[in-house]
Amino acid sequence: MEIQHIRDLIGLMKENELTEVRIIEGETRLLLKRGSAPVDAPMTLAPAMPAPLQIATPQAAAPAAAPAAKPAEEPGETINSPMVGTFYAAPSPDSEPFVRVGDHVHADTVVCIVEAMKVMNEIKAETSGTIQKVLVQNAQAVEFGQPLFQIKPD
Amino acid sequence: MTHAPSDRFTAQAVEKNLSTQHLGKTILVYDEVESTNDLLKTIMHEPHYNGLVVFAKNQRRGKGREGRTWTAPADSSILCSSLIHLEGQPHDLAGPISLVCAVAVAQALIHTFQIPVRIKWPNDIYCDGKKLAGILIESSKIRPDQVAFILGIGINLTQQPIDFPPELRDTAVSVAQVLGRPLEPDEKIFLARRVIKELDDQLERMLQKNYDQLRHDWLHLAGGPDQPVIVTRQNQTFNARIIDIDYRDNSLLVQNPGGLILHLKQNTCKII
Numbered sequence: 001m002e003i004q005h006i007r008d009l010i011g012l013m014k015e016n017e018l019t020e021v022r023i024i025e026g027e028t029r030l031l032l033k034r035g036s037a038p039v040d041a042p043m044t045l046a047p048a049m050p051a052p053l054q055i056a057t058p059q060a061a062a063p064a065a066a067p068a069a070k071p072a073e074e075p076g077e078t079i080n081s082p083m084v085g086t087f088y089a090a091p092s093p094d095s096e097p098f099v100r101v102g103d104h105v106h107a108d109t110v111v112c113i114v115e116a117m118k119v120m121n122e123i124k125a126e127t128s129g130t131i132q133k134v135l136v137q138n139a140q141a142v143e144f145g146q147p148l149f150q151i152k153p154d
Numbered sequence: 155m156t157h158a159p160s161d162r163f164t165a166q167a168v169e170k171n172l173s174t175q176h177l178g179k180t181i182l183v184y185d186e187v188e189s190t191n192d193l194l195k196t197i198m199h200e201p202h203y204n205g206l207v208v209f210a211k212n213q214r215r216g217k218g219r220e221g222r223t224w225t226a227p228a229d230s231s232i233l234c235s236s237l238i239h240l241e242g243q244p245h246d247l248a249g250p251i252s253l254v255c256a257v258a259v260a261q262a263l264i265h266t267f268q269i270p271v272r273i274k275w276p277n278d279i280y281c282d283g284k285k286l287a288g289i290l291i292e293s294s295k296i297r298p299d300q301v302a303f304i305l306g307i308g309i310n311l312t313q314q315p316i317d318f319p320p321e322l323r324d325t326a327v328s329v330a331q332v333l334g335r336p337l338e339p340d341e342k343i344f345l346a347r348r349v350i351k352e353l354d355d356q357l358e359r360m361l362q363k364n365y366d367q368l369r370h371d372w373l374h375l376a377g378g379p380d381q382p383v384i385v386t387r388q389n390q391t392f393n394a395r396i397i398d399i400d401y402r403d404n405s406l407l408v409q410n411p412g413g414l415i416l417h418l419k420q421n422t423c424k425i426i
Binding site for chain 2: 082083084085086091092093094095110115116117118119120121122124141144
C-alpha cells in the first residue's frame with residue numbers, strides 16, 4: 001500500500017468525520033483511527049489510546065509505514081518503567097541524581113522515581129551492571145515499559 | 155487556653171479505644187523529626203515495622219512533592235506517616251492507595267469537625283477553596299510481589315493566616331480558621347485517632363478489592379459526579395465536569411463543554 005493512499009484515506013476520514021477505518025488488502029491490514037480532541041482524548045470510556053492515528057501492518061509490510069524507531073531499539077539491557085507516570089532522576093529538584101552514567105548498580109539500587117497518582121515510586125535496577133545511558137529527561141512523562149536507562153550487565 | 159498542650163498528645167492518648175486491623179499496632183509520637191516520611195523510609199523494608207504509625211509535633215524538614223517543603227509551626231498540625239506493605243505491583247496499587255488516603259483524611263475531618271471538605275484530584279484536601287491537608291505517598295518494591303508504601307499526611311490544625319508563609323496565605327487554611335474558634339485540647343487527639351481508623355478501614359476495603367465503593371466515596375467527596383472543574387492542560391484552560399475515575403489508566407474522566415469525555419492523568423494536567 002502506498003503512503004499516498006494512506007494520506008488520501010486520512011483526508012477522506014477528516015472530510016467525512018470518520019473516527020475509524022479498517023482495510024484488509026491481501027497480506028496488508030490497515031487500521032486508521034483519529035480523535036478530534038486536541039490531545040490524549042478518546043471518545044468513549046475505553047482507556048486512552050497512545051496515539052490518535054495507528055497504522056498496523058503485518059511483519060513483512062513496507063518499512064516506510066512503520067513508526068519511527070523507538071528508544072526500545074537501544075542495544076544492551078535496559079531498565080524499564082514499571083508504570084505510566086513522571087520520571088524523576090533525583091529525590092528532589094536540588095538533589096544529586098540517584099545514578100549517573102558510569103555508576104555501578106546492583107539489584108537493590110534505587111535508580112529513579114516514577115510518580116503516578118501522586119505516589120512517588122522508587123524504581124530499583126533489579127539487575128547489576130553499569131549505567132551506560134540515561135534515556136529520558138528529568139520530569140518527562142513515561143509510558144509502561146519505556147526504557148529509562150541503558151545498562152551493561154556484569 | 156487557646157492551644158492544645160502538646161504534652162497531652164501522646165501515643166497512649168491516640169491509641170486509646172482504637173481498634174484496627176492493619177495500622178497502628180505500634181504508634182510513636184516524636185517531639186521533632188526531620189520528616190516523618192524520611193523516618194519511615196529507613197525501615198520501610200522491614201516486615202517487623204509493617205503497620206507502624208508515627209506522628210511528629212514538629213518537622214524540621216517536612217516534605218511536599220517535587221522537592222517542595224511542607225512547613226508548619228510546632229504543634230500546629232497533624233504530621234503523620236504510616237507504613238503498610240501490600241501484595242501486588244506498583245502500577246496496580248498506586249491509583250487505589252492514592253484514593254484511599256484522600257478518602258480517609260476527608261472522612262476523618264468530616265467526622266471529627268463536621269466541616270465541608272472536598273477532595274481535589276487525586277488526593278489534595280480543600281476547604282473553602284483553600285488547601286487544608288496534603289498527602290505525600292512514597293513507595294518501594296520490597297519483593298517481586300510486594301510493595302511498601304509510606305502514607306504521609308499533613309493536616310493544618312491551629313494556624314492563623316500569619317502562621318503560613320506569605321506565598322501560601324491565600325491558598326492554605328487550617329481547621330481552626332474554618333471553625334472560627336481555637337481547638338479544644340483533645341481535638342487533635344480525636345482527629346489523629348480518626349485518621350488512623352479511617353485509613354485502616356479504607357485499606358481493608360482496598361484489600362477486599364472493593365474498588366467500586368472506594369471510587370464511589372472518592373467521587374462523592376470530590377463534589378459528586380457532575381462536579382464542575384477547571385482543567386489546565388498543555389497551556390489550555392477549559393471548564394469540564396467530573397464523570398468518573400478509570401482505574402485502568404489511573405485517570406479522571408471529565409466531560410468538556412463539547413460533550414467529549416477526556417481521560418485526565420495526574421501528571422499531564424492541573425485540575426481545580
